[in-house]
Amino acid sequence: MITEVRIPNIAESISEVTIASLLVSSGSIIQENQGILEIESDKLNQLIYAPISGKISWKVSEGDVVAVGGLVATIEETQESSETLEILEREPVEAEIIRFPSDQKPPYQGKRFVPLKEKKSLRDTSERGEIRERMSSIRKTISRRLVSSLHESAMLTTFNEIYMTPCIQLRKEKQERFMEKFGVKLGYMSFFVKAVLEGLKAYPRLHAYISGEEIVYRQYYDICLAIGTDRGLVAPVIRDCQQLSSGEIEQKLADLAIRAREGQLSLAELEGGGFTITNGGVYGSLLSTPILNPPQVGILGMHKIEKRPVVLDGEIVIADMMYVALSYDHRIIDGKEAVGFLVKVKESIEHPEALLEL
The missing domain is CATH 3.30.559.10 (Chloramphenicol acetyltransferase-like domain)
Structure with a gap:
């Protein structure tokens, strides 16, 4: 069975949100009520939780703007997710933290917007480089409201x-x-x-x-x-x-x-x-x-x-x-x-x- 994950209707004044952070990767096995996605609007940030356990497939990327009701992911209920849930309920174990080398580079070439928390870790490769940071929905709202005021x-x-x-x-x-x-x-x-x-x-x-x-x-x-x-x-x-x-x-x-x-x-x-x-x-x-x-x-x-x-x-x-x-x-x-x-x-x-x- 495949379940769709859509942007909820948070409030009448909010018609669209920005995908702030994908907390799991596409293809991951997730558990019901696990936090999977952080969205931000011009008023607040909100965490979206998985409605069921299963394998998740993202339909959006970080930084995308999605209308309320828009599809962001599908979750396929699998035998693997059921077995994982059964094992977790029977014998909880500590999660292993996997760290990748800091000099590992992504295969993607070209412009890439990164979260603010990553900005400080970026290394400038030229004498006079620049780093571009996408303005968050909240920052854009603050900017607009202050000028309006x-x-x-x-x-x-x-x-x-x-x-x-x-x-x-x-x-x-x-x-x-x-x-x-x-x-x-x-x-x-x-x-x-x-x-x-x-x-x-x-x-x-x-x-x-x-x-x-x-x-x-x-x-x-x-x-x-x-x-x-x-x-x-x-x-x-x-x-x-x-x-x-x-x-x-x-x-x-x-x-x-x-x-x-x-x-x-x-x-x-x-x-x-x-x-x-x-x-x-x-x-x-x-x-x-x-x-x-x-x-x-x-x-x-x-x-x-x-x-x-x-x-x-x-x-x-x-x-x-x-x-x-x-x-x-x-x-x-x-x-x-x-x-x-x-x-x-x-x-x-x-x-x-x-x-x-x-």
Whole structure:
């Protein structure tokens, strides 16, 4: 019996996908529910599993663009696959890893697109060579959306700095108890999510969006948290943040971060959101201007915490400071509102006790 493997209908907004990686070779004996194929769309990556055991025959190659419902492989159920499955169930064994010499070259001549992970292993054979890398669907979408954001919004950025020492001290004091209660570390992001909530409640236009000639005000608080991955930047949503404790926010963030880097986020987790927080500080950024995530009209950029001399209570002291940046859409948000929002966030972080529930 031969079974066809087709691209599933992931979501209404996705009509085609790119074949990111074939995880087994054509002619291989595979097992039911084994991961065989990774696909990527302009929104997410997804693993496709074998519906049955048998010998697989690919109808596509890596890099191909295939419509939803398109045929990608056939699986022939064979006696060999049945016997293999029976042996595996009876006596599991460790798989042997076979490595080929690094200097082994493929017989194919001409241009060849390779996965990013292989690029660093390629050796330049000329004095002034070039390596071409195919843009992934996610990278093309990021590129298109960023350019669109700059063209379709009146984006401005305002800056402030936050005295982080009180937050650092509180985090250090409560870390052990927080870990015991919630099973995750207390980071800075939960403080900033809580501070942003205070700012959005005081300045609701920063949580609104434009629809035609109307301004639509959201009555809920879904916050996007930008996460860097090997495939590009994604911004999964933590929904109804106003109902979550600091521990619940950190738990959700830890889970989203792991699955984002593994390419396991669902489409629903990437859609929506009324405001975005991004943290360039984890990469060492001291100051930047974050770009809006449309149709959102506000995004907060966190940065590196750095010790520097500042004046506090009339004296010069060494303090832990962080620059923060708020990019906003000037079409519906005035500078007064933007500055007021950022000051609200600053004041909340500088008095962190009210933000932490234990």
